[in-house]
Amino acid sequence: MALVATIGVGRLVSGERHRQAAPSGRSNGAARVGRKETLPALSVAPSPARLRQALSVSRPPAAPRPPTNAAPPSLRGTDVDGAVTVDERGDLVVGPELLGLFDYFLSATGEEPAPAIRARIVAAIRERAAGPAAEQAIALLDRYLGYREAAGGARVEQEADPAARLAALREIRRAWFGEEAAERLFGDEEREIDAAIEESRILTDEALSPEERDARIADVEAALPEPVREAREAATRPLAQQAEEQALREAGASDEEMHAHRVATVGPEAADRLAELDRQRAAWRQRLDAFAGARADIEATAADPDARRAAEEALLERSFTPEERLRVGAILGLAR
Numbered sequence: 001m002a003l004v005a006t007i008g009v010g011r012l013v014s015g016e017r018h019r020q021a022a023p024s025g026r027s028n029g030a031a032r033v034g035r036k037e038t039l040p041a042l043s044v045a046p047s048p049a050r051l052r053q054a055l056s057v058s059r060p061p062a063a064p065r066p067p068t069n070a071a072p073p074s075l076r077g078t079d080v081d082g083a084v085t086v087d088e089r090g091d092l093v094v095g096p097e098l099l100g101l102f103d104y105f106l107s108a109t110g111e112e113p114a115p116a117i118r119a120r121i122v123a124a125i126r127e128r129a130a131g132p133a134a135e136q137a138i139a140l141l142d143r144y145l146g147y148r149e150a151a152g153g154a155r156v157e158q159e160a161d162p163a164a165r166l167a168a169l170r171e172i173r174r175a176w177f178g179e180e181a182a183e184r185l186f187g188d189e190e191r192e193i194d195a196a197i198e199e200s201r202i203l204t205d206e207a208l209s210p211e212e213r214d215a216r217i218a219d220v221e222a223a224l225p226e227p228v229r230e231a232r233e234a235a236t237r238p239l240a241q242q243a244e245e246q247a248l249r250e251a252g253a254s255d256e257e258m259h260a261h262r263v264a265t266v267g268p269e270a271a272d273r274l275a276e277l278d279r280q281r282a283a284w285r286q287r288l289d290a291f292a293g294a295r296a297d298i299e300a301t302a303a304d305p306d307a308r309r310a311a312e313e314a315l316l317e318r319s320f321t322p323e324e325r326l327r328v329g330a331i332l333g334l335a336r
Contacts, residue, residue, distance in 0.1 A: 071120075072111035080104055084128040084137055092129070092136035094184045101125070102144055118145070147176040162197050166190065192228050195220050241265060291319045291328065 070076070082101025085093040092098075105121045118141070125137045151172050170190060173182040202208065202216045221229065244265070248258060255275075262271035294315055302308035320328055 072108035074108050074111060075105070080124060084125055084133065086129050086133040090131050090133055092133040092140070094140070094181055096185055096188065098137060098140065099144065099185055101128075102141060106148075143176060147173065150176065162193075162200075166193050166197070188225050188228050191224060192232070195224055195228075287319065288328065288331065291315065292332065294319075295332075 080101065081104040082099065083097040084101065085095060085097060087093050101124060102121055105117050105124065108117060121141055122138055125141070126134050129137060151169065154168065154172060170182075170186075173186055176182075177185060198220050199217050202213050202220070205213070208216070221232070224232070245258065245261070248261060253261070259271055259275060262274055266274070295312055298308055298311045298315065302311055316325055316328065
C-alpha cells in the first residue's frame, strides 16, 4: 500500500513530485493566485469558441521581463519538458503537456524567487506561442499556481487512504479548473492512480488465488486509456525482458536461441546491440576474474603487508584504466 500511497499523490500539485511550492507572499504573477476572481474561467468544451471564451483574459497581464541570469543549478544541462499546443484558430489546446512545461520550471522552486520562476515560464510560453494562445497559457499558469497553493494547503496526511487523497485532489482540481478542463489536464493521470489503487487492493486480497489476481490486474490494465497503457508498458518492458531472458538462460537456452528471442521481442537492431552488450559484459567479467585470481596469488605469497599492497597497486594499474580502477575498487572493496 505504501507504493500506491506514493503514486496516489501523483501530481499532488502536478509536479509536486519535485518540491513543495513556495509559500504565499510572492510578487508578480504568484501574488495573484489568491485573487481567484481575476482569473479566467476554465470551463472547456470541445468547440474552439467555448475554448476561447474559457481561457480569455479581459486585461492581459504585463509581460514580465525574461530572466537574464543563468538557469537554476537543477535545470542546467537539461531539456525543457512539456509543450504549448495551438489549434488551427490560434487558440491554446489545454492538455497535460502544458503542465509538463510548468512543472519543469517549478521543479526549481527554492533555488530562485517565485517571481523569477514565473517569468521563466512566461518567457518559455512566448517562445512557443503568440497571440491568444500565449495569453491563454499565461492565464492558465496563474490558475495553476493558485491550484498548487490550494492543494498544498489542503494536503491530506501521508498516512491517509490513497483513494481519499485522490478524491480530495479531484475536488480541488475541479474547483479551480472546472470539470472539463480538469479532465483534460489531469484525467489520464487520475485514471492511472485509480488503477494503481485498485491493483494494490487486488494484490492484498488474500481471498483471491494467484490466477484470479493476475486476471483482475489484467482487466484493470486493459481499462486504462491507450496512451497510459503504452507508457506503463514502456516503463516496465526492460524489466520484463530481463526476467524473460533470465528464465531462458536458467532453462539452458543457447546464444542462438537467446538471439532469436530478442529479435522476436525487440527487433534485430536492438538484438544486435544487446548481443554486443553481452560480449562486453563477458569480457569485463573475465578481466575482473583474472585480476581477482592474480590478487589472491599475491595475498598467498607476499607476507609483508607493504610489499603486498605495492604488488596489488601495480597489478591494478597494469590491468585497468584509471576510470576502470574506480569501478574495480567499488566492486571488490579495495582500500585505496
